[in-house]
Amino acid sequence: MPLTLVPTPIGNLEDITLRALRVLRNADLIACEDTRTSSVLLRRYHIAAPLVPFHLHNEKECLPRLMEALRAGKSVAVVSDAGTPGVSDPGWILLRSALDEGIEADVLPGPSALLPALLLSGLTPHPFLFLGFPPEKPGARGELFQSLRGVPWTLCFYISPHKAERQIAEMAEAWGDRRAALVREISKVYQESIRSPLSGLLSRLEQGLRGEMVLVVEGHVPGDEGEDAWKAEADALHAGGATVRSAVETIVARHPVAKNAVKAYLLSLRSLNLKGLNGNGDGSA
Secondary structure (H helix, E strand, O other): OOOEEOOOOOOOOHHOOHHHHHHHHOEEEEEEOHHHHHHHHHHHHOOOOOOOOOOOHHHHHHHHHHHHHHHHOOOOEEEEEEEEOOOOOOOOOHHHHHHOOOOEEEOOOOOOOOOHHHHHHOOOOOOOOEEEOOOOHHHOOOHHHOOOOOOEEEEEEEOOHHHHHHHHHHHHHOOOOOEEEEOOOOOOOOOOEEEHHHHHHHHHHHOOOOOEEEEEEOOOOOOOOOHHHHHHHHHHHHHOOOOHHHHHHOOOOOOOHHHHHHHHHHHHHHHHHHHHHHHOOOOOO
8 A cells, every 4th residue: 555544552552553563564654743752663663664754844845755755656654643643643634645646545543542532531422523622723712612512412622731721711611511521641651531520620730730631521411501590690790890709709609610711701791891981882983
């Protein structure tokens, strides 16, 4: 097979398949996300094939070289640092280009963080919706979270440790304090599954958590109006002149919702009021 996307272990090097090892041994070139990371795996299994750096920052520049090799009849294997390449890692642009030119390609089954995390979450595994990493820009992220508010399917995200607290707080603001699970370091020594409402995950994150993470969140439950209830109370407290701090304490004591979500919502109300005052509240310039 000229082009093969090869899944690699996400933590435990014993999780690679026999077929994956055979493809890597027979490859003329191995396109890898980080040569240092891939070299550890290849040395473990005594594989010596030329490595070509192929990552999100150079894939467009490297693409012509890899396509030239494929056109010349060479076999190219693509690996990421961990898991299946091409989804949230490099590989898709090369696969698409090869298929467009009629070059045969294959994707091997193998390790992925998504399905173990989904099952370990204890939430309904089907149907589910995988969304990769949330958008970097706050506006795009907010739009995405709002668009998912009524989706009844279990939601799965890859999430960066240093962004997790902020992004989970935004989810809680958009969806309420849903059941969720944060599954980290899958197949590694310190693997952990934290099953909790979003507010509980925020509390754990405040204590400091590291490692590769998958977030699984319960979908919308029809008839669950808990979010509307606490937001209605927040509107009333805000209109009555309550401070943000006192309103947050009141609402959290009465509703299963994260403090950060309530605070963000109240601050957004205050921001809207300020904009209205600056505009004289009547649409005039």
